[in-house]
Amino acid sequence: MEFTDEQIHRYSRHIILPEVGGKGQKKLLQAKVLIVGAGGLGCPVGYYLAAAGVGTIGIVDNDTIELSNLQRQIAHSTERIGMPKADSAKMTFEALNPDVMVHAVKERLNKDMIMDLIKDYDIVVDGSDNFPTRYLVNDACVMAGKPLVSGAILRFEGQVTTIIPREGHCYRCLFEEPPPPGLVPSCQEAGVLGALPGVIGALQAMEVLKLILGVGQPLKNQLLIYNALETNFRKVKVPKNPDCPVCSDHPRITELQDYEAEYCQMRF
Amino acid sequence: MEEIKPDRSINIKGLICPYTFVKSKLAIEEMEVGQVLEIILDYPEASRSIPKSMEDHGHRVLKVEKINETDWVILIRKERE
Ligand SMILES: [Zn+2]
Numbered sequence: 001m002e003f004t005d006e007q008i009h010r011y012s013r014h015i016i017l018p019e020v021g022g023k024g025q026k027k028l029l030q031a032k033v034l035i036v037g038a039g040g041l042g043c044p045v046g047y048y049l050a051a052a053g054v055g056t057i058g059i060v061d062n063d064t065i066e067l068s069n070l071q072r073q074i075a076h077s078t079e080r081i082g083m084p085k086a087d088s089a090k091m092t093f094e095a096l097n098p099d100v101m102v103h104a105v106k107e108r109l110n111k112d113m114i115m116d117l118i119k120d121y122d123i124v125v126d127g128s129d130n131f132p133t134r135y136l137v138n139d140a141c142v143m144a145g146k147p148l149v150s151g152a153i154l155r156f157e158g159q160v161t162t163i164i165p166r167e168g169h170c171y172r173c174l175f176e177e178p179p180p181p182g183l184v185p186s187c188q189e190a191g192v193l194g195a196l197p198g199v200i201g202a203l204q205a206m207e208v209l210k211l212i213l214g215v216g217q218p219l220k221n222q223l224l225i226y227n228a229l230e231t232n233f234r235k236v237k238v239p240k241n242p243d244c245p246v247c248s249d250h251p252r253i254t255e256l257q258d259y260e261a262e263y264c265q266m267r268f
Numbered sequence: 269m270e271e272i273k274p275d276r277s278i279n280i281k282g283l284i285c286p287y288t289f290v291k292s293k294l295a296i297e298e299m300e301v302g303q304v305l306e307i308i309l310d311y312p313e314a315s316r317s318i319p320k321s322m323e324d325h326g327h328r329v330l331k332v333e334k335i336n337e338t339d340w341v342i343l344i345r346k347e348r349e
Contacts, residue, residue, distance in 0.1 A: 012286055015294065018324075021293060021294075
């Protein structure tokens with residue numbers, strides 16, 4: 001493909017980077033990334049990927065926009081309250097960059113459709129707000145061999161990790177099973193300062209761009225932890241667990257499962 | 269002195285930075301290592317910045333010459349992918 005004059009201007013700050021260039025920009029335009037969740041994390045992830053010219057973005061979310069989302073979910077707006085988040089995200093991202101095709105998937109991920117959905121994408125980003133989805137996405141990506149950039153936020157702290165199935169760790173190497181519902185913060189405890197998902201989402205977007213371009217080192221076998229109050233980043237090593245229930249050579253989990261535990265339904 | 273024959277020539281007169289370099293970089297990316305790109309430009313700043321940026325990217329500047337009142341010719345040999 002040849003760049004149009006508009007594309008040369010739009011992507012000029014990428015093209016002049018030796019690590020990107022026209023070739024890297026073409027990789028971005030050809031890339032397909034699936035984002036799970038159009039909430040606090042999914043909004044900035046999708047926003048930056050769209051701005052960067054990632055050509056195909058899928059966004060999965062079955063919620064509608066509520067007023068209480070707008071303190072941090074920056075792809076939506078006051079006048080769109082009540083609209084499905086996936087539709088709103090599609091409108092915002094495509095308005096930012098007409099080179100990008102956004103597929104809005106207005107369903108809750110479940111074990112019966114996730115494999116069919118992720119097969120069309122190169123990379124998956126988890127910006128979900130609940131443990132059932134987090135484990136389902138992890139297991140599906142391990143089984144399908146899809147790189148997964150996972151993020152999580154709570155109050156003033158966030159985490160990012162990049163899972164490259166078979167090469168590195170997976171989420172279950174880190175935490176084998178979802179925590180029991182009683183240990184998950186209750187609704188009253190589950191606040192989040194508005195810019196936190198912006199920080200973590202931007203880190204996730206950066207991991208995705210690096211994977212597409214093949215530059216730098218992904219957060220493989222590592223968990224990056226950001227503490228906003230102390231303004232520090234810590235990297236914790238996460239070795240691949242040789243007995244991991246899903247990504248080891250002798251997995252116990254060979255079929256996807258939907259966890260139906262009663263977690264706090266508050267949405268991040 | 270032996271005349272160097274460019275393998276490709278681009279005219280970027282009228283363009284300013286950073287598009288002068290963006291266009292030059294896109295052109296050289298499509299060429300083979302060892303080939304020579306000729307760039308004709310009229311933006312004075314770019315007559316200095318393009319050679320420097322091309323060297324930073326690992327290519328060789330063979331010539332920078334002001335050919336008339338307004339224009340420069342730059343020859344760059346692609347040294348690496
Ligand atoms: Zn594992």
